[in-house]
Amino acid sequence: MNLTESIRLAFENLKSNRLRSFLTMLGIIIGISAVITITTIGNSLQKTIAATMRDLGGTNLIYAYVDAIMPEFETDAEWENWEYPEMTDEEELTYEVLSDYQKEFSDRVAQVVVTQDLGASGSCTGDEGTTNVRVTGVTPGYLDSMKVTMLSGRDISDEDNRQCKATAVVSDLFVKYAWGGQNPIGKQIAIQADDGTVQKFYVVGVYHYDAVRMGSMGDTTQERNIVTQVLVPYTYAEQTNKANGIDYGGIQYFQIMAKDGVDPTLLGMETSAYFDEKLYSANGNFEMTCMDMASELSTIDQVLNVLTIAISVIAAISLVVGGVGVMNIMLVSVVERTREIGIRKAMGAKNRNIRRQFLTEAVVICLMGGAIGIAIGIFNGFLLSKIAAALLVQYEQELGAALTITVSPSLTAIVISVIFSMLIGIVFGYYPAKRAANMSPIDALRYE
Numbered sequence: 001m002n003l004t005e006s007i008r009l010a011f012e013n014l015k016s017n018r019l020r021s022f023l024t025m026l027g028i029i030i031g032i033s034a035v036i037t038i039t040t041i042g043n044s045l046q047k048t049i050a051a052t053m054r055d056l057g058g059t060n061l062i063y064a065y066v067d068a069i070m071p072e073f074e075t076d077a078e079w080e081n082w083e084y085p086e087m088t089d090e091e092e093l094t095y096e097v098l099s100d101y102q103k104e105f106s107d108r109v110a111q112v113v114v115t116q117d118l119g120a121s122g123s124c125t126g127d128e129g130t131t132n133v134r135v136t137g138v139t140p141g142y143l144d145s146m147k148v149t150m151l152s153g154r155d156i157s158d159e160d161n162r163q164c165k166a167t168a169v170v171s172d173l174f175v176k177y178a179w180g181g182q183n184p185i186g187k188q189i190a191i192q193a194d195d196g197t198v199q200k201f202y203v204v205g206v207y208h209y210d211a212v213r214m215g216s217m218g219d220t221t222q223e224r225n226i227v228t229q230v231l232v233p234y235t236y237a238e239q240t241n242k243a244n245g246i247d248y249g250g251i252q253y254f255q256i257m258a259k260d261g262v263d264p265t266l267l268g269m270e271t272s273a274y275f276d277e278k279l280y281s282a283n284g285n286f287e288m289t290c291m292d293m294a295s296e297l298s299t300i301d302q303v304l305n306v307l308t309i310a311i312s313v314i315a316a317i318s319l320v321v322g323g324v325g326v327m328n329i330m331l332v333s334v335v336e337r338t339r340e341i342g343i344r345k346a347m348g349a350k351n352r353n354i355r356r357q358f359l360t361e362a363v364v365i366c367l368m369g370g371a372i373g374i375a376i377g378i379f380n381g382f383l384l385s386k387i388a389a390a391l392l393v394q395y396e397q398e399l400g401a402a403l404t405i406t407v408s409p410s411l412t413a414i415v416i417s418v419i420f421s422m423l424i425g426i427v428f429g430y431y432p433a434k435r436a437a438n439m440s441p442i443d444a445l446r447y448e
Helices: 003-016 018-056 076-081 095-104 158-162 172-178 234-243 264-280 293-336 338-346 351-395 397-402 411-437 441-446
Strands: 061-068 109-113 115-117 122-125 130-138 150-153 167-171 188-193 198-207 228-233 253-258 286-292
Touching: 003 018, 003 351, 018 293, 018 351, 018 411, 061 264, 061 293, 095 109, 095 234, 095 264, 115 234, 122 172, 130 172, 130 234, 158 234, 167 172, 172 198, 172 228, 198 228, 228 234, 253 264, 264 286, 264 293, 286 293, 293 338, 293 351, 293 411, 338 351, 351 411
Parallel strands: 130 228, 167 198
Antiparallel strands: 061 253, 061 286, 109 253, 115 130, 122 130, 122 188, 150 198, 167 228, 188 198
């Protein structure tokens, strides 16, 4: 009797005891479906986070900031008495220094983005009405780093920054409520701050306002009253702030957009070393710290992987219970088919044929349970992911719109589940199969 014949007989025996076979599979089905559901959710969550981060900013973004070097404190009193060091003029990070950095790293850096708010929020009155705004000084690439689309005109340029031009890029909401949808490019706007001061700019471009990307996610303010950004040259904002007695002590924070194919982690390390040597090596009070999104995403993936594996292992314990059930039912089957075993042995069946027959039945039971469990697990993963996405959109529409939901079953988990099901059948089916094979044909034929 070959393997094909053993598999055929195994299915016939399972078919003759459908309910008992299904109940035997149930432990395997529950265990495998739980593992597949968990791994599907974990894998989908990883891909959703990765896709969302790429959409909102991209994994090529590096966040750099100047930070004081904290000394090692031996006592709490030393920490309490420690004073934040003052930055010298030579240590201040300026727009010119950043421009030099961008030129030196031009083969790896696409853009260096710096921002500085110009005063507090204010308002602007156009031909059709008044809208709330916040003036922000930016360098070229700010809108690109935010993944925000230009609708018309142009962005703030290097030339604008070099000459401190009073140019501005406004949002489509600004155009809608201040200018009634009319083209404002080339027109002068006057923005009155809360303290009464007035700044005048010439509009050179219009961008599409995106609440998620512009940092207003979850804002329940009516559209007409939303505070949108008016983007002006960074150098203009810096110069005006200093004239008004506001000095931030140089640039404290900026973003770097790495070119495609460049390792952002390595670029961040090189950036830190560049500024530490150029500005901070003399006094040793400050350092440049860089954090890239690719490393953050890798850390998130590692945490999710550990959690998924840990929970999957706990869920897989039920497979052992299912395996015990398989062994139990196979032992019962051996007893029930004692006379059948005796007849086969009397007709010349060898021990290995009997062993293979019962072992095949155990493996078939586990594989069928594993296949059903995988199907249920994938379905549960899809269903739970879709329900989570629907609830997220219902309760937080803007956050739901920002997420790129990706449902992805883990192929590795599916393959492992199939192999594990087979191993359970072999491990827990071997003893009943061996017992059947070692049965004496005379005793078997006498069995009532």
